[in-house]
Amino acid sequence: MTDKKKLISRRSLFSTGAGLGALALTTKSLLAKEANKKNLPPNVPEWTEALGEGVDANPYGMPSEFESHVVRRNVEWLTASTESSVNFTPLQDLEGIVTPNGLCFERHHGGTTIINPTDYRLMINGLVDREMIFTLDDLKRFPQVNKFYFLECAANGGMEWRGAQLNGCQYTFGMVHNVQYTGVKLSDLLQETGLKNSAKWILAEGSDSSGMTRSIPIEKIKDDCIVAWAMNGEALRPEQGYPVRLVVPGWEGNMWVKWLRRLEFGDKPYMTREETSKYTDLLSDGNARMFTWVMDAKSVITSPCPEKPIIHRGFQQISGLAWSGRGKIKRVDVSLDGGKNWKTAQLHPPVLDKSLTRFTIPFEWGGEELLLQSRAIDESNYVQPTIQELQKIRGVNSIYHNNSIATWLITKSGKVDNVRLG
Numbered sequence: 493m494t495d496k497k498k499l500i501s502r503r504s505l506f507s508t509g510a511g512l513g514a515l516a517l518t519t520k521s522l523l524a525k526e527a528n529k530k531n532l533p534p535n536v537p538e539w540t541e542a543l544g545e546g547v548d549a550n551p552y553g554m555p556s557e558f559e560s561h562v563v564r565r566n567v568e569w570l571t572a573s574t575e576s577s578v579n580f581t582p583l584q585d586l587e588g589i590v591t592p593n594g595l596c597f598e599r600h601h602g603g604t605t606i607i608n609p610t611d612y613r614l615m616i617n618g619l620v621d622r623e624m625i626f627t628l629d630d631l632k633r634f635p636q637v638n639k640f641y642f643l644e645c646a647a648n649g650g651m652e653w654r655g656a657q658l659n660g661c662q663y664t665f666g667m668v669h670n671v672q673y674t675g676v677k678l679s680d681l682l683q684e685t686g687l688k689n690s691a692k693w694i695l696a697e698g699s700d701s702s703g704m705t706r707s708i709p710i711e712k713i714k715d716d717c718i719v720a721w722a723m724n725g726e727a728l729r730p731e732q733g734y735p736v737r738l739v740v741p742g743w744e745g746n747m748w749v750k751w752l753r754r755l756e757f758g759d760k761p762y763m764t765r766e767e768t769s770k771y772t773d774l775l776s777d778g779n780a781r782m783f784t785w786v787m788d789a790k791s792v793i794t795s796p797c798p799e800k801p802i803i804h805r806g807f808q809q810i811s812g813l814a815w816s817g818r819g820k821i822k823r824v825d826v827s828l829d830g831g832k833n834w835k836t837a838q839l840h841p842p843v844l845d846k847s848l849t850r851f852t853i854p855f856e857w858g859g860e861e862l863l864l865q866s867r868a869i870d871e872s873n874y875v876q877p878t879i880q881e882l883q884k885i886r887g888v889n890s891i892y893h894n895n896s897i898a899t900w901l902i903t904k905s906g907k908v909d910n911v912r913l914g
């Protein structure tokens with residue numbers, strides 16, 4: 493291809509009509525081997541000659557049978573038992589910023605609890621003026637909020653502290669999801685119960701068998717916590733805490749108590765198992781960081797990635813996700829050479845507070861090896877660190893809060909590997 497032609501085909505991609513033409517040609521040449529010629533132009537495809545399924549075929553719609561590879565997956569050696577387990581969101585197969593409900597990763601310590609909403613109650617007790625018990629219908633009488641937030645498990649990427657281990661975007665980054673929650677602001681519920689001046693902390697308790705309990709400071713409770721009953725427009729899924737879960741925007745997923753049963757107000761943290769023996773970070777000097785609630789800025793390139801190799805040379809898009817527990821994403825940089833040179837990616841609206849943000853950047857691949865990285869910067873000007881910068885402060889004993897820059901090695905064949913630099 494001459495330089496002039498290159499320029500033309502690249503520019504044509506930006507204008508929809510001509511762009512589609514250029515893309516269609518590439519797609520045809522790649523897929524022609526696999527397709528059933530009978531169905532290709534100029535023939536009339538077989539699906540045009542028969543009636544389709546009736547409208548009653550799927551009272552609750554499911555994805556196309558050709559998308560059956562887009563599923564949550566687990567890692568065998570991380571699965572103690574299916575009841576105390578985790579699976580991962582297939583980020584590499586998703587577009588935009590919304591995680592479909594059936595693909596949100598699950599993390600349970602005692603299995604998915606099934607609750608009949610008629611039997612559901614939320615109790616608020618402790619240092620309040622009036623201890624109260626709410627039914628689900630009671631909660632729904634309050635003013636509602638509808639907010640997109642990411643939820644990330646503090647252990648996301650926890651296997652990668654000492655080196656690259658799992659060769660997949662899904663396994664190294666998939667303990668995150670992003671949905672629109674509907675619920676009532678916890679501060680609105682507190683107008684009913686009143687609050688004693690001595691109330692400084694809350695104990696959030698789940699009703700599953702795991703005894704999930706976390707302490708949350710009163711400032712966060714008053715700021716933006718939500719008692720939520722819906723995600724992406726429908727009732728919460730059982731896996732996500734049906735009928736009610738706590739939403740703690742920007743803070744580690746463990747605090748987002750599912751199957752929420754009780755909120756107790758106290759004057760000090762409750763020092764539960766989940767905030768003492770777990771969800772603390774052991775440093776090199778033997779001390780442990782505690783109450784590390786905020787999820788720092790992070791990003792991942794979802795295409796290409798180990799599950800999404802590069803399949804053609806020439807013009808194409810790098811696409812990825814960035815998020816921060818401190819607010820909005822301000823900028824994402826992408827490097828093709830392992831962090832020596834950076835270019836700023838395009839952020840796709842909506843760019844929301846404490847939500848996944850989609851970024852893309854076009855590039856042209858000539859078949860050379862690349863070291864692909866992305867780096868998120870949030871509105872507090874926090875810059876996503878390298879693993880070396882993070883290890884300098886935190887050592888290598890942590891499981892939680894690994895928000896370092898990952899590297900995808902693009903090999904000459906287009907295959908992509910998760911690697912560690914330096």
Ligand code: MTE
Nearest residue numbers: 597598599600601645698704745746749750
């Ligand atoms: N709440 C209860 N009641 N039981 C649990 O096991 N797991 C926590 C948190 N809330 C858990 C819970 C952890 S560790 C995480 S990361 C998130 O829920 C996971 O939420 P998800 O399953 O909706 O992805």
Ligand code: CO
Nearest residue numbers: 645646745746
């Ligand atoms: Co978790």
